[in-house]
Amino acid sequence: METVIYYFLASLFIIEPIIKIWFHNQIFSICYLYGSIGLILYTYQLYKNKQFRLTWRDVLLGISVLYNLPEILKFDYLPIVISFFAIYLLTKSSPNKHKFTYILTASGILQILLMYTQWKDIISWNNGAFPITGSFDNPGPLGGYLAICFIATLGNSRNMNKWLCIICTFTIGIGLIISDSRAAWLATLVALLYMTLKPLHIGITKKLFVSISLITVFIVLSLSTYKTNSAKGRLLIWEISAEMIKKNPLCGSGLTSYRSDYMEYQADYIHKNPNFEKNKLLSNNGFAFNEFLHIIYEQGIIGILFIAAILTLLYLESIRQNTFSFLCLITLIVFSCFSYPTEVFLLFITSALIMGTISDNYPINHNYLFSLRKIAMFICISTLIVISYQWRGRLKLEKALVSYLYRDDLKSLNYIQDHYTQIKNCSDFLFRYSRILYLKGEYHSAIPAVKQAIYLYPTTDKYCDLGDIYQHLNQNKEAEQAYKYAIHLMPYLVYPNYCLFLLYKETGQKEKALKEANHIINMPHKIENHQYKEIIHLIKQYLDNTIH
Numbered sequence: 001m002e003t004v005i006y007y008f009l010a011s012l013f014i015i016e017p018i019i020k021i022w023f024h025n026q027i028f029s030i031c032y033l034y035g036s037i038g039l040i041l042y043t044y045q046l047y048k049n050k051q052f053r054l055t056w057r058d059v060l061l062g063i064s065v066l067y068n069l070p071e072i073l074k075f076d077y078l079p080i081v082i083s084f085f086a087i088y089l090l091t092k093s094s095p096n097k098h099k100f101t102y103i104l105t106a107s108g109i110l111q112i113l114l115m116y117t118q119w120k121d122i123i124s125w126n127n128g129a130f131p132i133t134g135s136f137d138n139p140g141p142l143g144g145y146l147a148i149c150f151i152a153t154l155g156n157s158r159n160m161n162k163w164l165c166i167i168c169t170f171t172i173g174i175g176l177i178i179s180d181s182r183a184a185w186l187a188t189l190v191a192l193l194y195m196t197l198k199p200l201h202i203g204i205t206k207k208l209f210v211s212i213s214l215i216t217v218f219i220v221l222s223l224s225t226y227k228t229n230s231a232k233g234r235l236l237i238w239e240i241s242a243e244m245i246k247k248n249p250l251c252g253s254g255l256t257s258y259r260s261d262y263m264e265y266q267a268d269y270i271h272k273n274p275n276f277e278k279n280k281l282l283s284n285n286g287f288a289f290n291e292f293l294h295i296i297y298e299q300g301i302i303g304i305l306f307i308a309a310i311l312t313l314l315y316l317e318s319i320r321q322n323t324f325s326f327l328c329l330i331t332l333i334v335f336s337c338f339s340y341p342t343e344v345f346l347l348f349i350t351s352a353l354i355m356g357t358i359s360d361n362y363p364i365n366h367n368y369l370f371s372l373r374k375i376a377m378f379i380c381i382s383t384l385i386v387i388s389y390q391w392r393g394r395l396k397l398e399k400a401l402v403s404y405l406y407r408d409d410l411k412s413l414n415y416i417q418d419h420y421t422q423i424k425n426c427s428d429f430l431f432r433y434s435r436i437l438y439l440k441g442e443y444h445s446a447i448p449a450v451k452q453a454i455y456l457y458p459t460t461d462k463y464c465d466l467g468d469i470y471q472h473l474n475q476n477k478e479a480e481q482a483y484k485y486a487i488h489l490m491p492y493l494v495y496p497n498y499c500l501f502l503l504y505k506e507t508g509q510k511e512k513a514l515k516e517a518n519h520i521i522n523m524p525h526k527i528e529n530h531q532y533k534e535i536i537h538l539i540k541q542y543l544d545n546t547i548h
Contacts (some may be wrong), residue, residue, distance in 0.1 A: 038086020
């Protein structure tokens with residue numbers, strides 16, 4: 001059974017990056033598939049071994065899920081949560097936990113191969129702004145994942161062949177440097193610092209002083225010498241996030257609320273602090289770039305206390321065991337202070353793997369072991385039935401969307417519209433669905449879908465799309481409002497202002513068009529790219545023709 005579990009988990013960490021690269025729209029199936037199989041394996045394990053060991057860590061994780069259960073069900077996070085728990089429970093039940101390090105090493109080497117093929121233009125990039133991202137959407141999470149794989153490989157050197165360990169560590173290390181992720185570098189530095197200082201016979205105060213000093217120097221250098229605008233932009237995001245937390249500090253605003261609320265708070269900040277040099281560092285965004293600020297906003301002080309209790313238990317256990325797991329945990333926690341690992345599936349399940357490899361010696365003593373084992377089996381089977389039903393429904397919707405996209409099958413479109421309530425809060429499906437409706441010219445059907453996409457994650461691009469849709473339907477007043485709200489969110493972006501100018505021009509509102517044209521010419525701008533230059537050229541042509 002242990003061998004089956006090991007290869008099951010290994011396949012997940014190898015297959016997920018491949019699916020993400022070549023079948024991006026099918027990544028949802030990975031959550032359902034591995035969550036389902038994981039539940040089956042764990043249920044069989046409970047049945048076969050007739051053992052069930054409940055610990056305080058398990059209880060805290062369970063309470064955290066129950067605390068967010070309404071949002072988990074509403075926003076289609078159940079398969080992701082089930083995948084997390086399946087990996088955590090299966091890893092936790094394994095007697096040879098160091099073996100799971102090889103999974104991270106192999107997965108890290110796979111990412112290096114993907115990076116190389118992207119560099120050679122053999123496979124496509126996941127983000128047009130960055131040439132090398134591995135299987136991730138940008139280099140930040142890639143760097144964080146490679147940092148964990150690097151530390152896991154180094155921490156498991158005693159159990160690996162010497163030369164194999166050197167080759168794998170060197171290869172992953174090169175990829176870590178190429179990822180250009182300062183958060184990943186800092187996380188690696190802290191883990192290496194711990195490895196270096198722990199054997200030294202010096203006091204804890206001196207160790208802390210050395211650690212804090214080196215980390216401070218790294219952060220100061222980052223702010224002052226390398227990618228300074230990016231670092232200052234994150235400081236602004238943290239400042240806005242701190243203001244957001246005041247809204248509901250005790251209980252939080254609910255799962256996914258950060259992404260749906262952030263842009264409005266950012267717009268309010270920009271209008272209250274009209275400093276262009278400072279505000280040009282901000283953009284369309286839905287990430288806190290600090291997992292703990294993110295958790296506090298969505299789950300409040302109550303939620304962060306549960307997370308703190310879980311981390312405390314992990315810390316107390318890992319320092320006793322002196323395994324690679326604690327080094328990986330340090331790497332993940334430091335990286336979380338500057339990124340968003342819970343928003344990236346591969347990093348999220350990696351955290352489950354790390355937690356599972358840390359043995360928990362804080363069990364709950366109870367006299368009803370057999371009954372609790374039966375309850376656990378019942379919960380697993382019930383959950384399996386629920387996610388199997390959801391998976392079946394999602395597959396039908398995905399099939400209908402593909403049929404409508406490539407064959408203009410109106411029956412498929414009607415099927416999606418009849419089952420709209422099932423997917424209206426499923427962001428990855430809804431964004432594709434709303435965009436396809438817009439491109440297909442189904443404007444009346446597109447309006448509620450685009451509005452729902454805006455509700456889930458408001459951006460200037462979505463408001464501009466909404467304005468374009470209204471303009472195609474000759475609803476010019478609504479189009480004007482949509483463009484103006486896009487400008488409200490990001491006053492220094494040229495494109496929303498240009499959309500408003502075109503509306504005025506095409507509807508014969510000459511005075512408003514001239515006013516908007518002059519505003520675009522004189523407004524400060526964030527980026528002087530090809531689109532900006534083309535817009536300015538067209539605006540100048542319009543002004544010249546109008547004057548003459």
